[in-house]
Amino acid sequence: MLVNRRLALPAAAGALAVSALVFPPGTSAQAAPGAGPADRPAVPATAPVAATGATLPTEGLDILLTNDDGWDALGITAVREALTEAGHHVVTVAPSENNSGVSARVQLGGQVNAVEHEPDLWSVSTSPAGTVHFGMDEFFSDDAPDLVISGTNVGQNTGFDTNYSGTVGAATVASGAYDVPAVAISTAAPWGNDAGGAYDETADLLVEMIDEGLPVLPRGQFLNVNYPQLSSTRAEPLGIRYASNSQASLASIKFAPAAGEDPTLYDIVLGLGSEPHAAGTDTKLLGEGYVTVGVLDADRSVDAVQVPDVTDLVAVLNGDEPAPEPAAVVRKLPGKVAARTGYWVRTANIADGTKVSVVWKSGRKVLARSTATVKSDLFTLRAPKKKGTYTVTVSQGKKKLRAQKVSVR
Numbered sequence: 550m551l552v553n554r555r556l557a558l559p560a561a562a563g564a565l566a567v568s569a570l571v572f573p574p575g576t577s578a579q580a581a582p583g584a585g586p587a588d589r590p591a592v593p594a595t596a597p598v599a600a601t602g603a604t605l606p607t608e609g610l611d612i613l614l615t616n617d618d619g620w621d622a623l624g625i626t627a628v629r630e631a632l633t634e635a636g637h638h639v640v641t642v643a644p645s646e647n648n649s650g651v652s653a654r655v656q657l658g659g660q661v662n663a664v665e666h667e668p669d670l671w672s673v674s675t676s677p678a679g680t681v682h683f684g685m686d687e688f689f690s691d692d693a694p695d696l697v698i699s700g701t702n703v704g705q706n707t708g709f710d711t712n713y714s715g716t717v718g719a720a721t722v723a724s725g726a727y728d729v730p731a732v733a734i735s736t737a738a739p740w741g742n743d744a745g746g747a748y749d750e751t752a753d754l755l756v757e758m759i760d761e762g763l764p765v766l767p768r769g770q771f772l773n774v775n776y777p778q779l780s781s782t783r784a785e786p787l788g789i790r791y792a793s794n795s796q797a798s799l800a801s802i803k804f805a806p807a808a809g810e811d812p813t814l815y816d817i818v819l820g821l822g823s824e825p826h827a828a829g830t831d832t833k834l835l836g837e838g839y840v841t842v843g844v845l846d847a848d849r850s851v852d853a854v855q856v857p858d859v860t861d862l863v864a865v866l867n868g869d870e871p872a873p874e875p876a877a878v879v880r881k882l883p884g885k886v887a888a889r890t891g892y893w894v895r896t897a898n899i900a901d902g903t904k905v906s907v908v909w910k911s912g913r914k915v916l917a918r919s920t921a922t923v924k925s926d927l928f929t930l931r932a933p934k935k936k937g938t939y940t941v942t943v944s945q946g947k948k949k950l951r952a953q954k955v956s957v958r
Contacts (some may be wrong), residue, residue, distance in 0.1 A: 583792070597943060602761030603728055603882070603890050610695040613688070614641045616702060617648045617682045617715025622673035624701035624736055624748045629670075631752035633806035638669075638751070640694070642684035644715075645672040649704075653678040653718035663687075677719035685727055695730070696763070697723035701751045702735035706777045708833040717773065724771040725847025728883060730763060731771035733845070737778040737835060751776040754840065767893040768881055769847035769925065775831065777838050787838040794829035794843065798822045804872075818899070852897050874898075879905070879943045880953040886932040886958050894930045894943075899923045905932075905950065909939045932957050 612632060616625040620643035632639045645662065654676045662674040663683065673683050681697060699719040706714040720733035734755055738747045754776060763772070777786050799824050807814035826832040831841040853860050853875040860875075880895040899905070901924050909917040916939060921928040930941070935957065942952045 559958045566749050603765040603887075603892055604856075605695055605759070605765060607760050607762055608636060610637045610759065611692075612637050612639045613681070613684045613694045613729075614639050614789060615643045615677055615684065615697070615699050615719050617644065617651065617677040617699070617719065618703050619644055619647050620666070620670070622647075622703060624738075624751070627748035627752040628698065628755060631749070631756050632759075635756045637759075640669045640688050642671045642673060642680045642688070644680055645674045648676050648715045650713050651676050651678075651715045651718065652713055653721050655679050655682065655722075656716075657711065677715040678722040681722045681727075683721050684782070685723075685729075693727065693729050696759075697727075697729050697731040698725075698755070700734035700735065700736075701748055701755070701776070702733075702740060704735065704802055705737040705832075705835055706733060706735040706773065707775055707799075707835055707841065708826065709798040710800060711773065711794060713800075720771045720773075721769075721845070721847045724766075725769040727738045728768045728881065730765060732763070732774060734759075734774040734776075735770065736776045737804060737805065747776065747779060765892060767895045768845065768883070769848075769895075770844050773831075773841075773843045773845050774842045775835050777835050777840060779838075780945050783791075783838050786840045789840040789842060790834050792829065792831040792834050792839075792841045792843050794845075795826040795832040796825035797826050797832070799832065830879045849896075854898065877948070877950055882930060882941055882943075882951065882953045882955055884954070885958055886930075886934055887936045888932055891929045891931045893927050896923055896926050896928060899926070899945070901925065903945065908942045908944075909933055909955075910942070911937060911939050 558714045562954070600865060614625065614629055614632070616622060618624060620641065625641065625643055629639055629641050641893050655678050656675055661679070661683070664672050666672065667749075671684075675683065677699065685693070685811050697720065699716045702716040706716050713718045714733070714850070716735060717733045720731040723729045723731040732755070734751060736751045755774070760773075760891050766772075777787065799822050801820040804815040804821070805818050805819045806812070807816045827835070831843055835841050875898040877899045878897040879899075880897070882894055883892050886892055896905075903923045903924060904920050907917075907919050907921055907927060907930060908915060916937075917933040919931060921930070933939075934956075938954060940952060941955045
C-alpha cells in the first residue's frame, strides 16, 4: 500500500468542514439514517480504456501549489513541506485568505494584491482559480509546470459538493484551461482542531503517488483524492479505492428571515443533506474509512449521441428537418510531449473502432505516419523518437480533423 501513516487523528469534535462547507457544532458529516428519498444507484465508472503507459516524471517536478483555505493553512503547508523534502521545486501561489466554496470563480477586472512571504511562497488576493491564472502568468509563462496541486483541503471534497469546491475549481482551471496535469487533494479533518498529523499523512500519500508515476490524463481530466478522517478507533485508512462521485450533497442550504426590522435580510442556514450516498461512491467509501481516488472532467458537455431527445428537439426547432449528423471532432492535442511516449487525445462524434491517421511533419518533410483506433472517445497519440517541433495532422479518411504544432522533448 502506498500510504505512509505517521499519526492517528483523535476523534473529531466540534464543527466539520466538508467540501468547503463548514457545518455547525454538534452535527455529523453523514446523512441521517433513513432520511430523504430512496438511495440512488451508484453512477457507474466510465468503461476502462487501454492505458497508454504515459506517466509524469517522478523526480524533480516543477509544481504550482494552491488551495482554497489560504496560503498559510495547515493543509497546504504540510503538502509544500513534503513535496520540497522529496526534491520537487514548489511554487506556492494561494489565496491571501479563505476562499472555500467559490468553485472556479475568477475576477474579470480590477486589481489584486500579491505578497511574497518567502522565496516561492506567495499569497494573492483572489480566488483559487485566480491564483492558478496568476501563477501561470507570472511564474510559468514560458514553460508550464509539470503538475498543479490544489490542497490539501481542510475537509473532504466529494459527491455533488465538488461543484462548490474552490480546491476542485483550481484543478479544473489548471487541467482545462492550461492542459497541465492536476490533482485536487483533500483531508476529511475537523475544522479548527489540531489535525496536523492528518495533513502530514495526506501529504505523504501525495508524494508516494508521484513516486509511483501519476498517469497523464486527457486535457481537462484530473485526479480528485480524499483522505479519510481517522480516530482513536480507526488509526489508519482501510485502503485505497477508485470511486465515482456520489450524486448527493452533504449540505442542506436554506434561508430564514433575519432578526430585526429589515425585511430584506435573510440568514443562511447550513445543515446536513438528507439524501443517502449510494454504496461504492466516493462520499460513502470515504465515510467508511477508505482513501478515495477519482477522475473529474472540466468538460461538462455531453455528446449528441447520448441525448437523442435533445437532438430531436433541435430538429423540430429547425422546422422538422432532420438535424445534420454531428461533426467528427478531435480535441486539442498536447502541446509538449516526451519522445516515444503515448498520450490520450479526446474525440467527439467518432464511432468506436474508427481509424484515424496521424502525420508528423517538419516543414514539408513527413517524419512519421501512423493510424490509431478511437475507443470511448479517445485515441492514443504516439510521439516519434526524434525531438523537435512538428505539425501534427489528424485525419479521418480524406477529412482533416485537426492540425496543430506539437513539441517533442
